[in-house]
Amino acid sequence: MSTAEHVRRERPGPIRTMLVDDHALLREGMRSLLEREESISVVGEANTVEEALEGVGVCAPDVVVVDLKLTAGADYEGLRLISELSRLHPSIATLVLTTFLDDELVVRAVRSGAKGYVVKDIDTTELVRAIKSVSRGDSAFDPRSAAVVLRAVTGQGNPETLTERERQVLRLLADGSANKKIGETLYISPSTVKFHIRNIIRKMGVSKRTEAVYLASKRGLI
Incomplete structure (x- = not known):
C-alpha cells in the first residue's frame, strides 16, 4: 500500500x-x-x-459500490472490476450491490476481492452500514449472502454427497411432481419422500425444495 493510499483510508471526514x-x-x-x-x-x-x-485515479474513493452486471451481455463485468481494483488499488474497499443472489456469484465476488455483498432490495440504513463497515476494513453481507459465504467456508451445501435415491427425488421434483407422485414413481411411502427431501435441502444448504432444484440444475445434477 502506498503512503497516499494509506492516508486516504485514514483521513477524517465523510467516506468518499x-x-x-x-x-x-x-x-x-x-x-x-x-x-x-x-x-x-x-x-x-x-x-x-x-x-x-x-475515475478512481481522479476522485480517490475510499469505497467503490459495484453492480455485477454492467452490460447487457451475459458476462458479469463487475467481477473484473473488483479484481482490477483489488490488484491496482488494494486500499480501496469494494462493496457489491446487485440484484443477483447466486451462490457462485457471491463466492466469486469474495474471491475477486469484494469486502461485502448486498442485494438491491436492502434499505438505505443497511446500505450505509455496509459502506461504513467495508471502509473500516470489515466485511459486510446481508443475511442471504452471508449464508452463502458461511456454506462456502464450512463446506456445507455440497451436492456431491447426495445419494442416488436423493438424486432421483430431485429429478422428479424438477419435473413438478408432488410428494405422492414421487412416492408412486419410486415405490416408496410419502413419509419416505419427505425424509429424502429434508436430507436434500440440508445437504444442499438451502431452505426450500425449489431452491434445491434451482441449485441442482445450475450445477448440472439433474
Missing part, C-alpha cells in the same frame, strides 16, 4: 464513495439517498469497468 452501475437513474437515486448521510460523500460515478478504473 464511488458508484458503478450501468443505469444512470439508479445511480442518481442512490446518490440522492446516500448524500443525506453526513458520513458519506459520493465523489464519482461510472457505468463501465473502464470508466471506473479511470
